[in-house]
Amino acid sequence: MTTQFTARRSVLLGLAATGAGVAAACTPGSSNGGGSQTTSSEPVSTDIAALGDITLTVWDQNTDEGIDAATEQLNEQFMQKYPNVRVERVSRSFDDLKTTLRLALSGDDAPDVVQANQGYPDMGAFVEAALLQPVDPWDELYGWTQRYPADLLSLNRFSEDGRKWREGNLYGVSATGEIVGLYYNKRLLQQAGLAAPATMEEFQAALPVVAAAGLLPIQYGDADKSPGIHVFGALLSATAGEQAAGDLVSGSGGAWTDPDVVASATTLQEWATREYLPDGHNGVAEDDAVARFAGGEGVFLFNGTWQLATLAGAMGADVGFVALAGVDGKPETLGGVGLAWALTARTANANAAAAYVDFVTNAAAGQVLVDTGNLPVVFPDGYQAQSGTLAGDVATSWEGVSRNGGLVPYLDYATPTFYDTLTGAVQQLTGGQATPEQFTRTLQDDYAAFQQDR
Incomplete structure (x- = not known):
């Protein structure tokens, strides 16, 4: 098929x-x-020769x-x-x-x-x-x-x-095109007696089962900072829904201290405290985390579709990908172009x-x-992604998110300083140096300062 x-x-x-x-x-x-207007004096032309x-x-x-x-x-x-x-x-x-x-x-x-x-x-x-x-x-x-x-x-x-x-x-x-989704190790999931999750609720239920089987639930490394945006953003998108999460990023509604944001931050911190994330994750580079996942260390990995070629080449048929369905019952996650x-x-x-x-x-x-x-x-005309392959999973997830209005812009788009604010705050959250409420207040303070300057 x-x-x-x-x-x-x-x-x-x-x-x-x-x-x-x-x-x-x-x-x-x-x-x-x-x-x-261009900033160039030459007339606009395609005559490159x-x-x-x-x-x-x-x-x-x-x-x-x-x-x-x-x-x-x-x-x-x-x-x-x-x-x-x-x-x-x-x-x-x-x-x-x-x-x-x-x-x-x-x-x-x-x-x-x-x-x-x-x-x-x-x-x-x-x-x-x-x-x-x-x-x-x-x-x-x-x-x-x-x-x-x-x-x-x-x-x-x-x-x-x-x-x-x-x-x-x-x-x-x-x-x-790109979306952040959940990569999973099919062999390790079978070892834990689990099927691949389709929703954030199913994923959350799988984590203690994976841990009880003696396996690392989530491979993760945030030394490069951007992975923190991706994992928190995917969690927030599924928890709050595309509309509410998107409104936060665009500044058209809501506040970064809203209950769904606090709930998402609480969940992420719990993943760390319950040891669903690897020890010392804030000091692990993203490439190293991806390599560890490819080597069988960790059942799940939140990352973007840009890792398709790397993981398909390293894991073959053992790796799958899904954009998790969220509160609205449809796949909702970070993504865009x-x-x-x-x-x-x-x-x-x-x-x-x-x-x-x-x-x-x-x-x-x-x-x-x-x-x-x-x-x-832009896909080539007649492009076919083989079902059951990682490429097929990615293409299906991409279509599911985009067709059903599940795309949430990357959270760091929100203000000129939000990338530094959010990435540092995520490290403090998962490292136990900030409470979920402190985390969300940090984000809201950044956003409020940006709005005040405008």
Whole structure:
């Protein structure tokens, strides 16, 4: 049995598989992007050969096995298509990218294309500082607004001053879709006499059973900080529901001290105190935790679909994946699109940079992503994910979350400082240095300060 996806079936994936690659030229600001201006003096064009020999410097955070392989392949293919362009790739971990990108963007030798994280902390701050330029002027040529659903594309939109997220100019295009879900070791689950959970309630009930069987329930390492966002976010999404959790992130309702947030924090702390998490987890790197899970240490692992290729390669048929159903009876979890491929304000090669963004996000790139074990936003026509495989589980979970309105934006999008606040607070929570009430008050104080400044 197979789960089949075409470019028409999924709400989130159902995109027109064709792009407008017409070699044309127009003046900046003439696209359907609301009169956005480029920061470059050259006319908008797809005639990359006319640029002569150039070097395009591209910064990405595609360090995981599958997406790294895809990026290397796509860069080679891009240079074959445009032999006058040499791609100079700089690849950094997500956390390294967060700490170094702003300095790089503001320097004299800024890269041409970067991957920018959505939300206020990164993309919003870069837009406010005029470090990125809108890609709307190239939309007429490449057709991004026709290819992507408006709700997904809105994750890469900001007002020109960087103060209003999900509206205004388009500042990037994403290649991959992603959700945070629950990986599980099928062999160890069978050893514990359990079936794979489908809901957060079933997962919670499985934890003491796994522990009683002498197995580590949840593999986890938070030295890199971002895993804390993922595990707490997945728990909050299922506990509060997509609507309430999404309202918190977007600032359209609720408070970070609401009962569901406190309940989620209480549960996460209990996982630590009941030793459902490994000892010393705050000092364990994410890659090490993933490797330990792949080696049979831990029955469950909360992580993103970006680990598909790594875990499928290491575990084969022994690993499964599910987006847990939450309080609303449907799969609800963190997710959306991968980091946006964006054009820097200081690039001297804007047309080549826009061509690169289109090349690594179009339908043909989707096939490369599938072939390397990744989850593309645009699936190739007729794509089939084999049932019972990790790829099939991921594709089915992605469709289930997206079709039923279960996607919650990443929690760190909430304010410019929320990433540091939340990641530090999660470490204190699971380390026993803060109560759930103190944890939620810390989050609310950050959010309130952001709102007051606006």
